[in-house]
Amino acid sequence: MPALNKLGLLISFSVMATAVTSLDALAQQPTADVVHWLTSGAESEAITILAKEFEKRGGKWVDSAAPGGPTDAQALIMNRIAGGNPPGVAFISVGHSAVELGKEGLLQDIKAEAEKNGADVTSDVMLKLVSDTDGALYALPIAIESSNLAWLSKTVYDEAGLTFPKSWAEFLEQAKVLKEKGYIPLAVGAQGWQLSILFNSVLLAEAGNDTFDAIVNTKTAEAAGSAKVVQAFTTMRALSTYSDAGASNRAWNDTLNLVAEGKAAVQIMGSWAGAELTKMGLERGDKWDCILPPGNTRLILDGAGFEFPKVTNADDVAGQALFVQVMMDPAVQAKFAAVKGAVPARLDADTSGLAPCDQMSAQIIRDSGSFPSPSSVLGNESGGQIEDLLSRFWADASLSPEEAAKQYSDIVSGGQ
Amino acid sequence: MTMLQTAIPSAVPRRARKHRPAAAIGRLGLYGFLVLAALFFAIPLIIMVSTSLKTVEEIRTGSIFMLPQALDFSAWAKAWSSACIGRQCEGIRGGLWNSILIMVPSTALSVLISALNGYALSLWRIRHAGLLLSALMVGAFIPYQVMIYPLVRMSSTIGIYGSIPAVVLVHVLFGLPILTLIFRNFYSALPEELIKAARVDGAGFFRIFFRIVLPMSTNVIIVALILSVTGVWNDYLLSLIFAGRENLPMTVELASLVSTRIGVPEYNVNMAATIITALPPLLLYLFSGRYFVRGITAGAVKG
Amino acid sequence: MMARFALVPSILLCAIGFYGAMLWTVVISFTSSTITPRYEFAGLAQYVRLFTMDRWHVAYTNMFVFGALYIACSLIFGVLLAIALDQSIRGRNLLQTIFLYPIALSFIVTGLAWQWLLNPTTGLQNYVRGLGFESFAFDWLSSPDRAVYTLVIAGVWHAAGLVMAIMYAGLGSVDGEIWRAGRVDGIPRTTMYRRIILPMLKPVIIVCVVLLSMDVIKSYELVVAMTGGGPGYSTDLPAKFVVDNLFTRTNIGLASAAATLMLASIIVLLLLFGWLQKERVAR
Structure with a gap:
């Protein structure tokens, strides 16, 4: 009876599967099943630091890497929650999305656990992003990443006899010269999120700190649609002519390679680029340098952190508590940040071991101040719409800066 | 029963080739087209x-169209057994x-x-057989990404989510429409x-199937196997979501390998791993x- | 009756798997669900929103542009190859293998390989310029108007071999008598193919079309690997739009509305196809 055989096969498979899971349940050990996408060089080293420390303190680390990046990781997390098998810990970009998820009752409120572990000395720009209005805390930051940094090739600037520009207007002047000499003036990977990083630093320069503040902190439509934002889009359009033909859909690290090899003058990218450059065996000051982008005086921050889906298994619950202890340990944060190319989220953590660029970031955050990035404030949906808008604007010259600014303003203020 | 002979004569009788200049040019064009x-x-x-x-250095400096200077299989060895995937450095052999x-x-x-479906639908007079087949074929045109979420809910309801049975069931589901169509076409050509x-x-019913019909199906089974193996082997997203982290296949390892990278990208290792996975x-x-x-074609030509 | 009984598992599997999932998607498309399913009726709000989104229009149009070109080009190229191979050619087995192997590769590998080849800075354009043809340009991959054609090139590379294989077998099954009769009447070979042989092979061609159109739906992975939907979102496809909104944009309602529209279009096309078939048979 083949039908029966089929059934038998299926049953024996499921029995095998349950046997494996019940064996797991017997063990009593704080367990963290961690979904993350930290698989590229420096990043994977950073997550290893956490894993080793977690294991050292008696926990069991289960690595659920989603290699495709944030999209796959998000798909995995959502589907595992839906499938009744949520991971205990999930890596996230610190932002409003965690609050959206928390409001649906899918995440653990970890306020109590966090307060025991130094929430009071953690960056409040970050904590504010993941706090609900009723005081619940749905995620924790481990490291702060500056997204507006210019990674420039000293070789290119030296050979062209130029110094790094003070404004985007000056940048555009120089770009002509650089292009004539056969360099790529601006290394861009034309993917939504990378364009978003570039645009934010253009916006901060052209619109100024006050307007930027009105956009990210009060989501004011007038500010987001003002003439200054139109100017930012105009600059963006001008910049789009100074990249190379291979920019379309290029990964950020392949783009960075252009700077490292002295083919391109500069790339605007987050602090993680520094770790990647170091990994290539290049020291700062040797062939490359990091600096605030033209016209920027403050940093735009993104955070790396973790959220904690609701779990029922005692080992997983214990694992979450242990994980919070580990990730909030200032020594761990210092090491994590040093390897990943970031600044520790705890302001009392030691920054002396950080790479020079990250020490610079830490100092700017302290002395001049910082903003949360628009995408972290707005959440995945609006952030994604901005990425769509920027991608289209970059590729399609028929979309005018005025129209783009109007759409931008609509998205920021949440209108349709 | 000539209809049973599903094998296809390898060549059609040709007219004798004559050495006319026009024909020669024609053949030259033909070969030119084929070579291109x-x-x-x-x-x-x-x-x-x-x-x-190639070596990493060769890739960085040379064009992708250049042939390697020396045959260096170290990238293959590395991809197989020592390349780093996330935290582990054991290559893609684990998957x-x-x-x-x-x-x-x-x-x-x-x-x-x-x-079994194809056999029942074609050789047994089942009411609404055409309708059933069409209803099944609609499934072939739904992008599976659209159905992931509800399928996750369903598989967790029956308690197999995150295991090999879950991913097997999903693969069977998505394979059914086209494979059933192929079998039905093939069996319709058999005489009633x-x-x-x-x-x-x-x-x-089953006796006829196993004793008579199945032994005659070698060709079509090979087709179905090839299509099925290619589809299942090359899948990435379904396995990632349904199989559970202990059961991740090679394609997932490959994706991790390509995104795990330390310093200068090792395209040679990536390429080797890609070929190994596709082998x-x-x-x-x-x-x-x-x-x-x-x-x-066996069924299609006659059906 | 045993025959019906044997179909029960498949019918159940499909009824629950395909139609259950479809029904769920349609239901969700009429709700205000965002990050998780919420069964709160919202009327046509998601559809209205969808129609205001430029990106959706681009994606939806692309499905037809890519689909039509992909099917037509694969078919024409595949048929030409099959006919060429049918002319008592030397090295036919080798050639067949070369034409057929891409079908064994996944769309992801196909997309990556072609992205590499067609990338203007690292691939073909750069190489040809390096040979001294400075003005040579092939930068479709980074042109918003043309990138969708690079997807067609990669797709045809992947599928033309399959069409060739199927059509070649079809050509081989044509009765030798027909050729002989044609020769007696002095009909040129090209006319024979066009007027007699290919029309005879219509069922085979339909199999090819069915297989190819299934690929169009699955081409999500090709787009992701090759262009990521770019430049801009000029190569976006409905499937990618759905996945982005479902998983990263936490917008299940909108994603479901898009999926429902996609399904509806496909069903309309299938019905149309079936109706055309019937019409032809009736005549």
Whole structure:
């Protein structure tokens, strides 16, 4: 009876599967099943630091890497929650999305656990992003990443006899010269999120700190649609002519390679680029340098952190508590940040071991101040719409800066 | 029964070739077309293989069209057994066994069920057989990404989510429409008298299937197997979501490998890993391609 | 009746798997669900929103542009190859293998390989310029108007071999008598193919079309690997739009509305196809 055989096969498979899971349940050990996408060089080293420390303190680390990046990781997390098998810990970009998820009752409120572990000395720009209005805390930051940094090739600037520009207007002047000499003036990977990083630093320069503040902190439509934002889009359009033909859909690290090899003058990218450059065996000051982008005086921050889906298994619950202890340990944060190319989220953590660029970031955050990035404030949906808008604007010259600014303003203020 | 001969005569009778200049030019054009086409198809693979044999330095400085200076298989060895995937540096060999564990039951079940469906739909007078087939075929045109979420809910309801049975079930589901269609087309070409005679002798539905119909289905089973193996082996997202982290197949390892990178990108290792991962279905095509060609048309030409 | 009984598992599997999932998607498309399913009726709000989104229009149009070109080009190229191979050619087995192997590769590998080849800075354009043809340009991959054609090139590379294999077998099954009769009447070979042989092979061609159109739906992976939907979102496809909104944009309602529209279009096309078939048979 083949039908029966089929059934038998299926049953024996499921029995095998349950046997494996019940064996797991017997063990009593704080367990963290961690979904993350930290698989590229420096990043994977950073997550290893956490894993080793977690294991050292008696926990069991289960690595659920989603290699495709944030999209796959998000798909995995959502589907595992839906499938009744949520991971205990999930890596996230610190932002409003965690609050959206928390409001649906899918995440653990970890306020109590966090307060025991130094929430009071953690960056409040970050904590504010993941706090609900009723005081619940749905995620924790481990490291702060500056997204507006210019990674420039000293070789290119030296050979062209130029110094790094003070404004985007000056940048555009120089770009002509650089292009004539056969360099790529601006290394861009034309993917939504990378364009978003570039645009934010253009916006901060052209619109100024006050307007930027009105956009990210009060989501004011007038500010987001003002003439200054139109100017930012105009600059963006001008910049789009100074990249190379291979920019379309290029990964950020392949783009960075252009700077490292002295083919391109500069790339605007987050602090993680520094770790990647170091990994290539290049020291700062040797062939490359990091600096605030033209016209920027403050940093735009993104955070790396973790959220904690609701779990029922005692080992997983214990694992979450242990994980919070580990990730909030200032020594761990210092090491994590040093390897990943970031600044520790705890302001009392030691920054002396950080790479020079990250020490610079830490100092700017302290002395001049910082903003949360628009995408972290707005959440995945609006952030994604901005990425769509920027991608289209970059590729399609028929979309005018005025129209783009109007759409931008609509998205920021949440209108349709 | 000439209809039973599903094998196709390899060449049509040709007119005798005459050495006229026009014909010679024609043949030159023909070969020119074929050679150009062969280049179009071969170049991507040639580039992948030649890149996998280069050193990192060669890739960085040279063009992708350049052939490697020396045959260097170290990238292959590294991809197989020592390249880093996330935290582990054991190459992609770990996923091989999982890929097989997922593939074997998926293809076996798909083929068996689809053969049974095709047989029932074509050789037995089932009411609304056409409607059933159309209803099934609609499934072939739904992008599976759309159905992931509800399927996750369903598989967790029956308690198999995050295990090999879950991913097998999903593969069987997505394979059913096209495989059933292929079997139905093939079996429609069989004469009804065959079944009638067997039924007169008292043979039942399953007996006829296993004793008479299945032994005649070698060609079409090969087609179904090839399609099924290729589909299941190359899948990435379904396995990532349904299989559970202990059962991740090679394709997932490959994706991790390509995104895990330390410093300068090692395109040679990436390429080697890509080829290794693609090797099983490739070999299958190389060795059974001929049967594939025969089987896939067998039903269609006559049905 | 045993025959019906044997179909039960498949019918159940499909009824629950395909139609259950479809029904769920349609239901969700009429709700205000965002990050998780919420069964709160919202009327046509998600559809209205969808129609205001430029990206959706681009994606939806692309499905037809890519689909039509992919099917037509694969078919024409595949048929030409099959006919060429049918002319008592030397090295036919080798050529067949070369034409057929891409079908064994996944769309992801196909997309990556072609992205590499067609990338203007690292691939073909750069190489040809390096040979001294400075003005040579092939930068479709980075042109918003043309990138969708690079997807067609990669797709045809992947599928033309399959069409060739099927059509070649089809050509081989044509009765030798027909050729002989044609020769007696002095009909040129090209006319024979066009007027007699290919029309005879219509069922085979339909099989090819069915297989190819299934690929169009699955081409999500090709787009992701090759262009990521770019430049801009000029190569976006409905499937990618759905996945982005479902998983990263936490917008299940909108994603479901898009999926429902996609399904509806496909069903309409299938019905149309079936109706055309019937019409032809009736005549």
